[in-house]
Amino acid sequence: MFKRNLLLALLFILPSAVNAENYSIGTGGQSGIYYPFGGALAKVWSEHVPDVNAKAEVTAASVENTIKVVRGDMIAGIAMGNVVLDAYKGEGKFPTKMPVNTLFALYPNLVHTLTLEKSGITSLSQLKGKRVSLGAPASGTAVTSAALLESLGIDVKKDIDAVYLNYSETTNALANGQIDAGFIVGGQGVGAVTQIALTHKIKVLSITPEESAMFMKKYPAYSSYDIPADVYNNVGEVSTLSVWNVLVVNAKMSDDMAYNLTKAAYENIGDVRKVVKMAEMTTPENADRLQGVPLHPGAQKYLDSIMK
Structure with missing residues (x-):
């Protein structure tokens, strides 16, 4: 009886675990702020966004994160605004214009x-x-x-x-x-x-x-x-x-996903601030601090809904 009940329990538990997709957030080295910020954000998204299981990934930071987001290797990446602006314009390290948007700005x-x-x-x-x-x-x-x-x-x-x-x-x-x-x-x-x-x-x-x-x-x-x-x-x-640092995403991300990620981040930003003091500057009012790169329409939809 015990084994049968255990099997039934697993049948109910496993589908949700299987359906949750694994995602990476590009950060930086472990001695900087990107890594703990990304880790705290990954925890929030994993707990509050349906079917998302996210983790922070150690990287060389801005340029690598932007490239991997464009390739679809990461759901999002933390990057310096100047790098994302270069990617959007196809300048600097980026030979052609990249399909990038931002979810929101983080801190300077x-x-x-x-x-x-x-x-x-x-x-x-x-x-x-x-x-x-x-x-x-x-x-x-x-x-x-x-x-x-x-x-x-x-x-x-x-x-x-x-x-x-x-x-x-x-x-x-x-x-x-x-x-x-x-x-x-x-x-x-x-x-x-x-x-x-x-x-x-x-x-x-x-x-x-x-x-x-x-x-x-x-x-x-x-x-x-x-x-x-x-x-x-x-x-x-x-x-x-x-x-300003921003959270860069692929412009092709679905509006629903961008909306849900932005909503979960802002509604639980207190959890991130417990880990990273600089997250005190991660506010809806600062979301569009990077001029020249558009916010993702899904992120903009959420911001419009709370800034009325």
Whole structure:
């Protein structure tokens, strides 16, 4: 009797498990904010969107995530707005226009240009001739750092000794004296910067108003941003650049799916905020912060329904 009842129970349970499709959310390295954000979002979607079983996938971040979303390998990916804008326009790393939309904007990423205090480096122009980590290959950090340096007349192929390392590799190499400086483009309070600031005397280089203006003229997805003093141990206020992160999806995603994913995310954003403080900025009012790339019609439908 017990075996018969167990079999009947399994017959009722298994169809729902089988029907739930497995999906990946593209994130980044485990030492950044993308990964825990994606993990928290995956949990929300798995619990609140019918027939969706989602998990966070470690990736090289923005460029890789955008490509995999377009290929259909991922249901969504976290990416920097400038990368998604390039994909939509068919510029930069993308030779043709990509069928991408966004579900909503998440939070702003900040440009952290790191060096040790003892290096003597005090400005971006002094990076010429130095060993510099530009970020992980196929990441938004690598796209941004190269574009920023080139806007200042620094050729990343000729004028610096460039290496491509992820967040934790960058801070480890900096701590070990293997590089002179490195870029991390991540949310305010990003773990990799927080950790190295606790063990080493670091400097986060400011970007001057003139340097910012030159860069933003060519890359309007960015804006100026001041990191307050003491966000990182013994680091004063830093003038830098910001760009919003977004949740990128394939434009061919069904309207119902986009609606359900957006609805579940916003109605349960409190669960995400318990894991990632930066999710406090993930609000319906900030959903369309990335100008130039359309929101998915399904996401727009949900936002219209609550913003009336």
